[in-house]
Amino acid sequence: MARTASLSGFPEWLPQERVVEQHVLDTLRRVFELHGFGSIETRAVETVGQLLRKGEIDKEVYGLSRLQDDDDSAAKSDPNALALHFDLTVPFARYVVENAGYLAFPFRRYQMQKVWRGERPQEGRAREFTQADIDVVGDGELPFRYDVEIVLVIAEALSALPIPEFRLRVNNRKLSEGFYRGIGLEDTAGVLRSIDKLEKIGAEKVAELLRTELGATQEQAEAALKLATIQTTDTSFVEQVRALGVEHPLLEEGLTELEQVVAAASSRAPGKVVADLSIARGLDYYTGTVVETVLVGHEQLGSICSGGRYESLASKGSKTFPGVGLSIGVTRLVSRILSQEFATASRSVPTAVLVTLNDEDSWSAAQDVAAQLRARGISTEVAAKADKFGKQIKFADRRGIPFVWFTDAEGAHQVKDIRSGEQVAADPAVWTPAEEDLRPQVIARVAAEV
Amino acid sequence: MARTASLSGFPEWLPQERVVEQHVLDTLRRVFELHGFGSIETRAVETVGQLLRKGEIDKEVYGLSRLQDDDDSAAKSDPNALALHFDLTVPFARYVVENAGYLAFPFRRYQMQKVWRGERPQEGRAREFTQADIDVVGDGELPFRYDVEIVLVIAEALSALPIPEFRLRVNNRKLSEGFYRGIGLEDTAGVLRSIDKLEKIGAEKVAELLRTELGATQEQAEAALKLATIQTTDTSFVEQVRALGVEHPLLEEGLTELEQVVAAASSRAPGKVVADLSIARGLDYYTGTVVETVLVGHEQLGSICSGGRYESLASKGSKTFPGVGLSIGVTRLVSRILSQEFATASRSVPTAVLVTLNDEDSWSAAQDVAAQLRARGISTEVAAKADKFGKQIKFADRRGIPFVWFTDAEGAHQVKDIRSGEQVAADPAVWTPAEEDLRPQVIARVAAEV
Numbered sequence: 001m002a003r004t005a006s007l008s009g010f011p012e013w014l015p016q017e018r019v020v021e022q023h024v025l026d027t028l029r030r031v032f033e034l035h036g037f038g039s040i041e042t043r044a045v046e047t048v049g050q051l052l053r054k055g056e057i058d059k060e061v062y063g064l065s066r067l068q069d070d071d072d073s074a075a076k077s078d079p080n081a082l083a084l085h086f087d088l089t090v091p092f093a094r095y096v097v098e099n100a101g102y103l104a105f106p107f108r109r110y111q112m113q114k115v116w117r118g119e120r121p122q123e124g125r126a127r128e129f130t131q132a133d134i135d136v137v138g139d140g141e142l143p144f145r146y147d148v149e150i151v152l153v154i155a156e157a158l159s160a161l162p163i164p165e166f167r168l169r170v171n172n173r174k175l176s177e178g179f180y181r182g183i184g185l186e187d188t189a190g191v192l193r194s195i196d197k198l199e200k201i202g203a204e205k206v207a208e209l210l211r212t213e214l215g216a217t218q219e220q221a222e223a224a225l226k227l228a229t230i231q232t233t234d235t236s237f238v239e240q241v242r243a244l245g246v247e248h249p250l251l252e253e254g255l256t257e258l259e260q261v262v263a264a265a266s267s268r269a270p271g272k273v274v275a276d277l278s279i280a281r282g283l284d285y286y287t288g289t290v291v292e293t294v295l296v297g298h299e300q301l302g303s304i305c306s307g308g309r310y311e312s313l314a315s316k317g318s319k320t321f322p323g324v325g326l327s328i329g330v331t332r333l334v335s336r337i338l339s340q341e342f343a344t345a346s347r348s349v350p351t352a353v354l355v356t357l358n359d360e361d362s363w364s365a366a367q368d369v370a371a372q373l374r375a376r377g378i379s380t381e382v383a384a385k386a387d388k389f390g391k392q393i394k395f396a397d398r399r400g401i402p403f404v405w406f407t408d409a410e411g412a413h414q415v416k417d418i419r420s421g422e423q424v425a426a427d428p429a430v431w432t433p434a435e436e437d438l439r440p441q442v443i444a445r446v447a448a449e450v
Numbered sequence: 451m452a453r454t455a456s457l458s459g460f461p462e463w464l465p466q467e468r469v470v471e472q473h474v475l476d477t478l479r480r481v482f483e484l485h486g487f488g489s490i491e492t493r494a495v496e497t498v499g500q501l502l503r504k505g506e507i508d509k510e511v512y513g514l515s516r517l518q519d520d521d522d523s524a525a526k527s528d529p530n531a532l533a534l535h536f537d538l539t540v541p542f543a544r545y546v547v548e549n550a551g552y553l554a555f556p557f558r559r560y561q562m563q564k565v566w567r568g569e570r571p572q573e574g575r576a577r578e579f580t581q582a583d584i585d586v587v588g589d590g591e592l593p594f595r596y597d598v599e600i601v602l603v604i605a606e607a608l609s610a611l612p613i614p615e616f617r618l619r620v621n622n623r624k625l626s627e628g629f630y631r632g633i634g635l636e637d638t639a640g641v642l643r644s645i646d647k648l649e650k651i652g653a654e655k656v657a658e659l660l661r662t663e664l665g666a667t668q669e670q671a672e673a674a675l676k677l678a679t680i681q682t683t684d685t686s687f688v689e690q691v692r693a694l695g696v697e698h699p700l701l702e703e704g705l706t707e708l709e710q711v712v713a714a715a716s717s718r719a720p721g722k723v724v725a726d727l728s729i730a731r732g733l734d735y736y737t738g739t740v741v742e743t744v745l746v747g748h749e750q751l752g753s754i755c756s757g758g759r760y761e762s763l764a765s766k767g768s769k770t771f772p773g774v775g776l777s778i779g780v781t782r783l784v785s786r787i788l789s790q791e792f793a794t795a796s797r798s799v800p801t802a803v804l805v806t807l808n809d810e811d812s813w814s815a816a817q818d819v820a821a822q823l824r825a826r827g828i829s830t831e832v833a834a835k836a837d838k839f840g841k842q843i844k845f846a847d848r849r850g851i852p853f854v855w856f857t858d859a860e861g862a863h864q865v866k867d868i869r870s871g872e873q874v875a876a877d878p879a880v881w882t883p884a885e886e887d888l889r890p891q892v893i894a895r896v897a898a899e900v
Contacts, residue, residue, distance in 0.1 A: 012490075040463070044494070048517065062517070066512060102464050104798070104799075118517075143835050349488050367718065384596055
């Protein structure tokens with residue numbers, strides 16, 4: 001990992017690192033599909049109008065223009081101009097609206113794609129990176145139980161990855177907003193934005209913001225901050241909130257919802273989920289459950305998985321499509337896995353066997369041996385030249401191929417494990433390497449649980 | 451397939467169509483890995499200078515600029531400006547040069563990614579599409595045998611896809627260039643460009659081009675055209691070329707090379723490969739083997755897989771990296787598979803089983819059943835509401851889920867195949883659906899061979 005990207009913010013992996021990334025993507029796919037999420041991909045390109053509709057700051061977006069167009073300054077202010085998506089939620093909302101007639105609701109999908117943001121690159125923040133999203137979207141309504149379920153699915157998926165302990169920090173917008181209303185603060189979005197800064201600027205400065213910018217009294221500011229300090233791994237947060245003596249129907253709704261999530265998680269994914277009433281999430285479209293996730297001991301990396309419930313991510317005429325979804329920062333996770341060596345690949349090539357050549361005329365016979373091995377799922381290469389055997393073995397060694405295959409002039413076969421030096425007679429129709437040698441293994445230094 | 455893309459040239463698939471695309475990508479990955487090709491991905495973004503270095507026409511390239519930059523007209527002429535890659539070969543060449551010290555040569559990789567071209571979209575030509583490339587790259591030298599091998603790998607990969615008969619049309623640049631030199635035409639690149647137009651404009655017009663633009667005599671033009679008419683499924687093209695009475699050392703070299711490819715292919719992949727001496731390939735960097743591929747009966751779709759040998763795709767100081775590679779047009783193939791219904795997915799969801807709810811309190815027990823099924827690889831969803839069973843069954847039916855699971859108040863389990871109506875007692879620890887119901891199947895109307 002001494003290498004740096006040749007374009008800042010655009011990471012690329014070496015083959016051995018890519019094996020680890022593939023393992024992460026394959027694992028997520030497996031868990032998502034086991035839970036009934038199907039794959040979709042959306043185009044990388046959206047119209048500028050679509051991307052900025054939800055009020056996302058525009059400086060993060062990369063606009064596109066064909067190189068031979070001389071003047072595109074006009075095009076850029078055109079809402080039909082093209083730009084690269086900066087997340088997978090906005091494109092997914094468009095996809096749902098466009099294809100609603102073809103989808104069976106509640107529609108469950110996962111989506112693992114690259115997204116782009118023109119920000120200044122820094123540790124944990126790239127300009128091109130892969131996200132893995134799951135969402136469940138309803139047509140008109142979506143039972144709350146999907147909030148509980150999606151948190152459990154993500155906890156299971158993250159548990160299957162070679163990463164250290166993580167913690168899903170869960171809150172509920174209704175709970176916070178109901179509480180703020182209950183203490184007489186009506187600009188709940190403003191309060192959430194201030195509370196969102198708690199970890200960055202501290203309680204005192206947040207209190208000042210609440211007083212100066214939102215006209216809160218000292219008492220109101222203190223109550224809002226008290227709520228944000230509540231953190232429990234079980235449902236005891238409910239009592240702690242009640243002890244603050246605030247009442248509001250929305251607060252009650254939020255308490256009941258968050259209680260369901262935390263109750264299910266504490267029994268089904270113990271230790272993975274905490275109720276954390278400081279979690280606000282900046283984006284306006286969340287309306288209930290909100291989630292951020294930290295790697296324990298790597299909090300400065302930022303959230304590795306975020307999302308929540310949105311009552312109306314998309315709408316079409318009078319129809320609305322409520323949803324709940326979470327997004328894993330795959331590139332952020334893989335970068336950390338590699339830089340901290342949480343996991344490494346046992347080799348960089350899929351190849352298990354190199355079939356050597358006796359002489360230049362034996363290439364075709366060697367291909368026959370290779371075909372027999374491949375037919376049983378064993379990745380095999382054939383030497384391109386009849387070099388001395390020592391050179392052919394070195395070739396395999398240099399590429400990290402564990403076995404070399406010899407066929408003598410009489411057609412007798414032998415296979416050699418070049419790590420141990422052990423060489424045995426073998427039949428290409430039946431010989432099989434040990435399971436752990438069949439393909440590159442991703443070896444976790446921290447234990448994955450699934 | 452009545453849907454049209456909401457942005458012309460940017461196709462998106464419905465979940466059921468995406469299952470077919472995933473099958474194509476998974477199949478290619480499996481075959482490539484069996485042959486020792488490892489995965490890499492490169493960033494979507496290159497510098498304009500890098501992209502235009504090989505003389506590719508610039509009008510196909512999408513430049514990037516951050517939306518908030520007011521003036522980027524200057525940036526566009528800047529070779530360090532960013533743009534989206536238009537193929538995977540140019541980025542791969544850069545990757546090899548940048549990482550040469552970390553790669554084991556001959557380096558074999560596959561790469562399956564989206565690429566972008568700002569062209570006018572038309573049938574078989576999109577602005578965003580997926581390519582699947584394999585290349586073998588050497589450090590300084592690369593034995594010719596890799597040319598033979600890569601043609602065989604691609605023939606095997608394409609044979610495993612649910613597509614009709616295909617034909618790899620193979621030629622060799624040395625053969626053509628040697629022949630042109632042998633008849634006294636020295637601007638071999640010019641002749642190749644003219645011959646490349648043969649299918650579009652016909653023999654007469656090509657002859658005219660050769661005479662007027664390249665100063666060929668009538669006799670030279672006729673000889674060049676005669677060479678281009680030679681097409682054989684075995685190595686008999688060698689005799690046919692010799693019968694034209696032209697001699698040149700480069701011609702001999704090309705004949706020997708192409709003979710090796712066609713000889714190996716005619717025994718190992720009979721009927722898949724033809725020597726076709728009209729194949730020229732526009733791009734200048736090819737120096738030996740060149741390949742184009744047609745779907746028989748769908749020739750107007752254009753080439754579905756192209757590439758060849760390049761003696762110096764990349765260089766670093768005095769080092770050169772010769773390679774041989776082929777690129778499959780995945781989106782072009784998948785579009786055709788879907789529009790012609792060469793294959794369809796048996797269902798759009800991964801889910802095999804919906805676990806129903808007896809009452810609202812049974813959700814947790816239903817999750818236990820689901821967890822047992824998932825632990826054995828069976829994709830399972832749990833109903834979100836304790837609706838009447840008829841409604842829960844309809845829910846499964848609407849989503850295309852084949853089985854529903856019932857657990858009564860006493861904990862007795864039954865599973866129902868909602869297609870046949872058959873319902874049986876079942877144990878969540880051992881019950882397994884039939885193999886073909888376990889996950890969505892891609893059913894080929896045309897037979898895949900592997």
